[in-house]
Amino acid sequence: MQPFRVEIPQADLDDLQRRLAAVRWPAGLPEAGWDRGVPPDYLQDLVRYWQSEFDWRAAEERMNRFPQFLDEIDGVGVHFLHVRSPEPDATPMIVTHGWPGAFLEFEQIIGPLTDPRAHGGDPADAFHLVIPAIPGFAFSGPHGLPGWSVPRTAAVWAELMARLGYDEYVVQGADFGAAVSMVLAYTHPEQARALHLNMLVMRPSGEPGELDGLSEEDRYRMTMVDRFVAEFSGSMKIQSTRPHTVAYPLADSPVGQLAWVVEKFKDWAQAPNVPEDAVDRDVLLTIASIYWFTNTAGSSAQFYYDNLDYLPRADAIGRFAPLSQPLGIAVYPGALFKPVRRLVERDFPTLVQWNEYDRGGHFAALEEPDLFVEDLQAFGRLLRKQ
Numbered sequence: 001m002q003p004f005r006v007e008i009p010q011a012d013l014d015d016l017q018r019r020l021a022a023v024r025w026p027a028g029l030p031e032a033g034w035d036r037g038v039p040p041d042y043l044q045d046l047v048r049y050w051q052s053e054f055d056w057r058a059a060e061e062r063m064n065r066f067p068q069f070l071d072e073i074d075g076v077g078v079h080f081l082h083v084r085s086p087e088p089d090a091t092p093m094i095v096t097h098g099w100p101g102a103f104l105e106f107e108q109i110i111g112p113l114t115d116p117r118a119h120g121g122d123p124a125d126a127f128h129l130v131i132p133a134i135p136g137f138a139f140s141g142p143h144g145l146p147g148w149s150v151p152r153t154a155a156v157w158a159e160l161m162a163r164l165g166y167d168e169y170v171v172q173g174a175d176f177g178a179a180v181s182m183v184l185a186y187t188h189p190e191q192a193r194a195l196h197l198n199m200l201v202m203r204p205s206g207e208p209g210e211l212d213g214l215s216e217e218d219r220y221r222m223t224m225v226d227r228f229v230a231e232f233s234g235s236m237k238i239q240s241t242r243p244h245t246v247a248y249p250l251a252d253s254p255v256g257q258l259a260w261v262v263e264k265f266k267d268w269a270q271a272p273n274v275p276e277d278a279v280d281r282d283v284l285l286t287i288a289s290i291y292w293f294t295n296t297a298g299s300s301a302q303f304y305y306d307n308l309d310y311l312p313r314a315d316a317i318g319r320f321a322p323l324s325q326p327l328g329i330a331v332y333p334g335a336l337f338k339p340v341r342r343l344v345e346r347d348f349p350t351l352v353q354w355n356e357y358d359r360g361g362h363f364a365a366l367e368e369p370d371l372f373v374e375d376l377q378a379f380g381r382l383l384r385k386q
Helices: 010-021 040-052 056-063 103-114 150-163 176-187 216-221 224-232 234-241 243-252 254-268 281-294 297-305 341-347 369-385
Strands: 002-004 068-073 076-083 091-096 127-132 169-173 192-197 327-331 351-356
Touching: 010 040, 010 254, 010 281, 040 254, 040 281, 056 103, 056 281, 068 150, 076 103, 076 150, 091 150, 091 176, 091 369, 103 127, 103 281, 103 369, 127 150, 150 176, 169 176, 169 369, 176 192, 192 369, 234 243, 234 254, 234 297, 243 254, 243 297, 254 281, 281 297, 327 369, 341 351, 351 369
Parallel strands: 091 127, 091 169, 169 192, 192 327, 327 351
Antiparallel strands: 002 068, 068 076, 076 127
């Protein structure tokens, strides 16, 4: 286990500048807003900003404020943040990102969660935070190995937490992070003592009377998987079937990489007009730059191919096995998937917290860090009462 700092060589920054200056733009694209994908005028302006105004070295300084490490587990390098609270009795928690995510998603929640006293809160609400990058993503890759499934990743997280000396901890996640966190809770119940999610994909199971009495809103929620598959799952379908093919253009073109990332923040965040409605432009460019400099567009795409059973599909699972641990759910209005409480309570009798918010989307910790922090602190207080 070695300390790590983000330090991209100047030659790589110069290469990025050269590629941005030499971009060849597609011709003949009709005006369609965001209906056909990222609009040319929007992307051209964003690329101009990336080339002339965005400061990667400043982004590095922000990221390097947090203690980072690399360790080798199950044959791959794992990058993670380990931010211990100054409060000795803080609750350990491992937080997992999704795609196209990075630890930067959690930048604004780290201080309030690890040191609530310094942020005007109750020191009893403190957490020790471990924030790893999924193998093949960002600074945990690329590793070039197939078979990195959700269960295999969960097993690595269990080993990581054991190496850090945490015998019991809370697990939290959304997107792929939700799947990894759930499997970790199922497979290591003595260590993963509670589970908190801000994404849970539910499908009707087809059982008689299952949907009887549901409100119009809840019935709509049960159609959200179908809407995702029909409208927002283009990247999922490509990466889960032909990850090699999409890797070539993304590894060769930073503009292609940028478009691939920012489209998701428009479609998946609560961003009615442009991605910046939900996420700061410099943060968007930092995330895209991380994927570019680490050359992990292709290796992160492999995670889709290796985890078909965990993807939101029209034939996805309709029921879940119950958990033995307390479960907390946070629902944000702009989320891709919003579960139905009655069905969650049916499958998870250990549900102890359910909160619905009036703002925020799929990238909740990044979009609405104040709500995210409040929800996790409230969950921690419930756990201490049990």
